[in-house]
């Protein structure tokens with residue numbers, strides 16, 4: 001059977017979530033977004049949510065042990081190809097993931113790096129709006145809803161994510177460059193890294209990713 005397990009890597013706002021959603025739906029893969037799982041946990045006030053909330057508000061990473069436990073749980077009964085969106089984010093997480101995937105005999109096909117410069121990230125994240133009800137993601141500059149800040153899908157008033165303010169965006173970018181960017185060399189050394197230009201139209205980026213999937 002073809003191996004269709006991927007990691008989507010890139011700075012905050014690079015479009016990992018947008019592309020993972022499209023590709024997973026189109027190709028019958030499971031999207032595992034650690035950011036979405038953590039936000040849901042915060043919303044529901046679970047133990048995980050209480051633990052993660054402060055880190056997320058500050059734009060810092062939730063500790064590796066917690067994240068590795070969460071991913072192990074997510075992959076426990078997986079029976080389809082998957083996209084990991086936002087995981088791993090540190091070398092320790094990547095090493096833990098390698099061990100887990102080896103144990104389960106689930107090799108990665110590729111690590112897709114969405115490359116977007118910092119200035120564009122700040123612009124995109126400041127204009128992102130999300131639906132608190134159905135989770136749809138919009139952008140006031142690039143992909144606005146039809147009616148002013150109202151979700152096209154379910155009609156709910158859109159909100160801004162708590163970590164999409166200028167100060168936290170800057171912190172998240174710093175954290176990315178210091179703690180997550182070393183994964184680029186980590187996966188390059190394993191010959192898994194595929195760098196894709198994350199600027200330009202989302203459809204063109206989807207096509208570039210699909211070329212990797214079917215290679």
Ligand code: AP5
Pocket residue numbers: 010011012013014015016017018019034035036038055056057059060061062063067085086087088089093124125127128129137138139140142143163172198199200201202205
């Ligand atoms: P997480 O939710 O993963 O946030 P992130 O990595 O900062 O990524 P984003 O969701 O902000 O961006 P994205 O790349 O998915 O872009 P999107 O498609 O939305 O994590 C949040 C927090 O949780 C972390 O800070 C941390 O605290 C914690 N966490 C999560 N995982 C963790 C881990 N593994 N370890 C430790 N802590 C963890 O697009 C962004 C915007 O741009 C949208 O408005 C979209 O419409 C627009 N857009 C998308 N594509 C394009 C395009 N081609 N052109 C123009 N606009 C576009």
